[in-house]
Amino acid sequence: EVQLVESGGGLVQPGGSLRLSCVASGFTFSDHYMDWVRQAPGKGLEWTGRIRNKLNSYTTEYAASVKGRFTISRDDSQNSVYLQMNSLKTEDTAIYYCARFYIPWGGSLDVWGQGTTVIVSS
Amino acid sequence: DIQMTQSPSSLSASVGDRVTITCRASQGISTYLNWYQQKPGKVPNLLIYGASSLRSGVPSRFSGSGSGTDFTLTITSLQPEDFAVYYCQQSYRTPPGFGQGTRLEIK
Numbered sequence: 001e002v003q004l005v006e007s008g009g010g011l012v013q014p015g016g017s018l019r020l021s022c023v024a025s026g027f028t029f030s031d032h033y034m035d036w037v038r039q040a041p042g043k044g045l046e047w048t049g050r051i052r053n054k055l056n057s058y059t060t061e062y063a064a065s066v067k068g069r070f071t072i073s074r075d076d077s078q079n080s081v082y083l084q085m086n087s088l089k090t091e092d093t094a095i096y097y098c099a100r101f102y103i104p105w106g107g108s109l110d111v112w113g114q115g116t117t118v119i120v121s122s
Numbered sequence: 123d124i125q126m127t128q129s130p131s132s133l134s135a136s137v138g139d140r141v142t143i144t145c146r147a148s149q150g151i152s153t154y155l156n157w158y159q160q161k162p163g164k165v166p167n168l169l170i171y172g173a174s175s176l177r178s179g180v181p182s183r184f185s186g187s188g189s190g191t192d193f194t195l196t197i198t199s200l201q202p203e204d205f206a207v208y209y210c211q212q213s214y215r216t217p218p219g220f221g222q223g224t225r226l227e228i229k
Contacts, residue, residue: 035218037166045158045166045209045220061216064123097165107213108156108171115165 002026002111004098009116012088016120020083022098022113030054030076033101035109036083038094046094050101051081066092088120124148124212128221134229139200143224145193145210154214155193157186160223161206169208170195202228 008020022034033056036048049062051072060072071084081098095117099109125148135141145155153173158166168177170186173193183198197204205228210221 044207044223045160045211047211047218047220050216063217102171105168105171105175105177106154106156107218108168109158109166109211110168110171110177112165112167 002100004100004111004113006096006098006113006116009096009118011119011121013122014088014090014120016088017084017086018088018118020085020096020098020116020118022081022083024079024081024100027100027111029079033103034072034074034081035099035101036072036081037097037099037109037112038092039097039115040091040094043094048096049083085118088118090120092118093120094118123217124151124215124219126210126212126219126221128208128210128224130224131222132225132227134227135200136229137200137202139229140196140198141200141226142197143195143208143210143226145188145195145221147191147193147212147214150190151212151214153189154212155186155188156211156213157184157195158209158211158220159204159206160209161203166209197226200226 033052069087074081095115097115098113100111102110155173157170160166174186207223
């Protein structure tokens, strides 16, 4: 079964840091780009960032709202992708999903994790 | 950045109705348009990719059309399980923005 499982969410104070993890199974993880998408309480979906595969030099891109504060990395040997979040703000409070970017389907996000909740509050 | 605008923001309909949701891109995106369904408390689920390709396992009452800047998601003969929030997303260029969502409610 193709699956993504996130972890690492929690309560953190403004200015703090948190590292989210996403472990993949059921597919060749190293072949795929991976995205992070977040959803603030009661709000819509917001693309957060992407990491490409080894063939594309593991390059990353970020939403303007998180650029310079968030860093995406991956470990293909562990079938894992990470989201390092620094200098957290209250507006970063959200459910964070990792998702597989599926090139054969035009770059749609065809597999999603269950999400992990981040609350930034003092 | 490419802006995605959905209309309407919310929609009330009855079981058996036919509904259409519109998504407009601020610039041409060819057919790099995807539709997702999100039920309350659940994870978003890809329904349609490439503007009109139905994902395997998605009921045929769902269909998508459009290219360039204007797209539609149509659901024929609404079923109780279809009441959810629907999002469009462009995958033509980074950042791959989502529309604001359309909440489909039971009348």
